[in-house]
Amino acid sequence: MSIQDIIEGKKQWRAHLARVKALPPDYQIVYKEMQKYLFKVGPVSLLDESLLPGIVDFFEEGVAEGKGVLELVGSDVAAFCDDLIKDSPTYADAYQESMGGGSGTTRK
Template identity: 35%
Template structure:
């Protein structure tokens, strides 16, 4: 990838991110607060894609979901269910790009499998 293509990609993702933030800021308070909480959780959990395009797509789709829910008057609990952590992680998993946490999980499983096979 050329330097100009890389710069265009970074600038494009930055514009999309700013547009996402503007969309979520426009949500009614309970929906905005929920999206902000989910965003904060996902950004700190390691559950988000490491690819910038996938990451922005995840959050744009989250904004779509909450904009639709706000327009329909869907209660927050009906949207996220009884376990908001499970909701956030399941939502993010559909955008997985094999980020570092997925690689570490696979590495851990392989290591234990190898050790278990050696002891048999």
């Protein structure tokens, strides 16, 4: 990764955060909780793909339609996040595999 890539990544992240700050306060709170949860669970593709920007797109559409944030995600935000990443490998999965999950050996 070059210096230019890092600078471009920072610009994109700052633009993303500006979009989050433009959301209504209740949307911002739910977004931050989702972000915290997703960073904790650790889907491998979190930063490589458009998961977080996609959530902001989804929220912006909800705001435009005049919907409340809980109308969009439901009352269980963690379950909503789990549904978003259900087919994505997590760092915990990768760790389990590295600890011998894929080798076919049994430990005693």
